Structures are given as structure tokens and as C-alpha cells.
Amino acid sequence: MPNATTTRTGAATSLEALPGGHVSTNCAFAVEFVGVGRAFASEKKRGARGVMYPVLRDVSLTVRPGEVLAILGTSGCGKSTLLRIAGGLDSPSVGSVRIDGSPVAGIDARCAVGFQEPRLLPWRTVAANVTLGLPAGTSRAVGRNRVAELLELVGLSGFAEHRPREISGGMAQRASLARALARNPGVLLLDEPFGALDALTKLKMQDLLLDVHVAAPTTILLVTHDVDEALQLADRIILLGYEDGTDKEEGTDVADRTAVADRTAVADRVYGATVLQELTVPGARPRDRGSAELAELRGRLLAGLGIAAKSTIPAFPY
Ligand SMILES: Nc1ncnc2c1ncn2[C@@H]1O[C@H](COP(=O)(O)OP(=O)(O)O)[C@@H](O)[C@H]1O
Numbered sequence: 356m357p358n359a360t361t362t363r364t365g366a367a368t369s370l371e372a373l374p375g376g377h378v379s380t381n382c383a384f385a386v387e388f389v390g391v392g393r394a395f396a397s398e399k400k401r402g403a404r405g406v407m408y409p410v411l412r413d414v415s416l417t418v419r420p421g422e423v424l425a426i427l428g429t430s431g432c433g434k435s436t437l438l439r440i441a442g443g444l445d446s447p448s449v450g451s452v453r454i455d456g457s458p459v460a461g462i463d464a465r466c467a468v469g470f471q472e473p474r475l476l477p478w479r480t481v482a483a484n485v486t487l488g489l490p491a492g493t494s495r496a497v498g499r500n501r502v503a504e505l506l507e508l509v510g511l512s513g514f515a516e517h518r519p520r521e522i523s524g525g526m527a528q529r530a531s532l533a534r535a536l537a538r539n540p541g542v543l544l545l546d547e548p549f550g551a552l553d554a555l556t557k558l559k560m561q562d563l564l565l566d567v568h569v570a571a572p573t574t575i576l577l578v579t580h581d582v583d584e585a586l587q588l589a590d591r592i593i594l595l596g597y598e599d600g601t602d603k604e605e606g607t608d609v610a611d612r613t614a615v616a617d618r619t620a621v622a623d624r625v626y627g628a629t630v631l632q633e634l635t636v637p638g639a640r641p642r643d644r645g646s647a648e649l650a651e652l653r654g655r656l657l658a659g660l661g662i663a664a665k666s667t668i669p670a671f672p673y
């Protein structure tokens with residue numbers, strides 16, 4: 356829900372305005388993708404005319420304020436590109452993105468981004484790294500309180516003065532999440548944030564993200580290639596991919612044909628990836644990872660990713 360912190364440039368001032376240094380975390384914006392497409396120029400051969408190859412095509416989607424939307428898709432289908440476009444780190448070739456009703460034009464201060472690697476500065480303490488995420492102009496006193504609050508939220512209160520090399524990968528990722536939240540973002544963009552963690556740490560981080568979302572119910576766009584992660588965390592899941600028949604040359608214009616000839620290995624991208632499936636995940640979180648309902652959705656998503664789900668457990672001996 357929009358509140359005092361929801362103006363585009365007002366985050367820093369409203370942080371200061373809140374009494375007692377307590378920072379509101381009730382900031383969540385709608386994100387609308389309207390007919391978004393993105394094409395990149397293929398590498399130019401000497402003297403040759405550069406050609407464009409589409410990566411994304413006609414992505415239209417509305418993410419509600421406070422919703423957790425998972426974006427699934429095979430490697431290279433444009434998930435990170437879509438996330439970058441949402442945050443204004445890249446711009447669409449066609450279409451537009453609106454956050455809280457106003458267009459994204461350039462890097463958008465309403466968003467915070469988290470990546471697979473924690474990207475902490477090694478010479479700074481954990482607390483000092485989190486401080487980097489505070490909006491410009493935050494006073495020292497407010498900043499100190501906010502950082503302490505966030506470190507507590509991600510369970511790192513005892514590690515504020517440690518350097519990144521002195522903490523585990525999971526802890527570093529928690530520090531990175533705290534840094535992203537320091538801005539009190541209206542939209543949190545997470546690009547495979549747990550992709551590099553071991554299986555157990557990953558499950559713990561997923562639980563932590565749910566706790567964080569309860570405490571700070573911001574809108575989250577979560578890119579993942581992990582179907583179970585999407586089912587556990589998301590309100591809704593979209594699957595990006597190529598529509599049937601879009602690997603055919605038929606119907607493409609001359610420029611597209613050149614692109615195909617140029618990049619035969621990626622001929623299935625003649626039209627780019629788009630939203631193939633959109634699923635609402637039932638049940639309140641945390642969800643039972645073993646539920647039959649989720650198993651059915653898992654099967655559908657895996658099939659959409661081109662992986663045949665085994666419907667039966669093979670009989671012994673196997
Ligand atoms: N800045 C860029 N210039 C050229 N090609 C790019 C650029 N960014 C991404 N791509 C290409 O777009 C495609 C999709 O990339 P990406 O969004 O990173 O996929 P994903 O995150 O789904 O693995 C890839 O083929 C990638 O090489």
C-alpha cells in the first residue's frame with residue numbers, strides 16, 4: 356500500500372521524517388509490463404550490417420503491490436533481461452514498464468536489486484556494507500538504527516563488525532539482502548539470489564525471505580530456475596519461453612532472416628521469449644513442500660521447461 360515513503364524521490368526524506376529513527380517497511384508498488392520486447396544487436400562482422408536478435412517479445416504483466424512473482428525459464432531465455440528492464444538497468448526496445456503508475460526511465464530508485472553473488476565490499480564490515488544501501492541523505496543516527504534493525508531481521512546482529520571473508524556464503528547473502536532492503540524499496544528485484552548456495556542453506560534462505568516479506572511486505576520479482584523455490588515463495592509464477600512454431604523462419608522479415616542465418620544456433624529466438632504460463636500458487640506460506648497440489652503444479656512447470664516429470668517411482672530394483 357502506498358504510504359508516505361512512496362513518492363519517487365521522497366524515500367530519503369520520508370525516512371528522516373519517521374519518528375524515533377524507526378523506518379517504515381510498508382512500501383510496495385505495482386509493476387506493469389506493457390508489451391515489453393527487447394532485441395540486442397548481434398556481434399557485427401567486419402563490414403557487415405549489424406542485425407538485431409530478439410530476446411523478449413510482447414511481455415505484458417501486472418504485478419500487484421506486495422505480490423511475490425517468480426519468473427521461471429530456461430537459461431538464456433531473458434529472465435535477467437526482464438528484471439533489468441524492470442529496474443531501469445536496461446530499457447525495452449518496444450513497450451514500457453510502469454512502477455506505481457509512473458514510467459521507468461533509467462535506473463529506478465524505487466527498486467533494489469539482489470544478485471546470485473552477494474557483491475559485498477571485502478574491506479568493509481557487514482554493517483558498513485548494509486549502510487551502503489541506505490538512501491542518500493539518510494542521517495547517521497537514522498542510518499545506524501536502520502542497519503541494526505535490518506541486521507537483526509536477517510539474523511546477523513552478532514556479525515555487524517565482521518568482514519565478508521569472515522562469514523559464510525549464506526550469511527553474506529543475508530547481508531546482501533539487508534543492503535537491498537536498506538533502501539526501503541517499493542520493488543525488490545532478486546536475480547537467482549540463492550542459486551550459488553548449498554541445498555540446506557538455500558532452504559533456510561527461502562524461509563528467511565518469507566519472514567522478511569512478512570516484516571517488509573514489498574513487491575518481489577524473483578528470478579529463479581528452481582521450480583520448487585518458485586512454488587515455495589511465490590504468489591504467482593510466470594514461465595518465460597518460446598511459443599510453439601516460433602523456431603520457424605516462415606513469416607519473418609528480411610532482417611529477421613539475416614538474424615537467423617547469422618545465429619542458426621539460436622534460431623528458436625527468432626521471435627524471442629514471452630510469457631508461456633502463468634500460475635497462481637495456492638495456499639498460504641510457508642507451504643507444505645510435499646503437498647499433492649504443489650506436485651501437480653510442479654509437473655506442469657517442469658513440462659513447460661522441457662523436463663518430463665516422472666509420474667511414478669520406479670519399482671524396486673532400480
Ligand atoms: N547487453 C546485452 N547485449 C547483447 N546480448 C545480451 C545482453 N544482455 C543479454 N543478452 C543476451 O540475451 C539473452 C538472454 O539473457 P539473460 O536475460 O541473461 O538470460 P537468463 O537470465 O534467462 O539466463 C542471452 O542470449 C544473452 O546473451
Ligand SMILES: [Mg+2]
Pocket residue numbers: 434435436546
Ligand atoms: Mg540470468
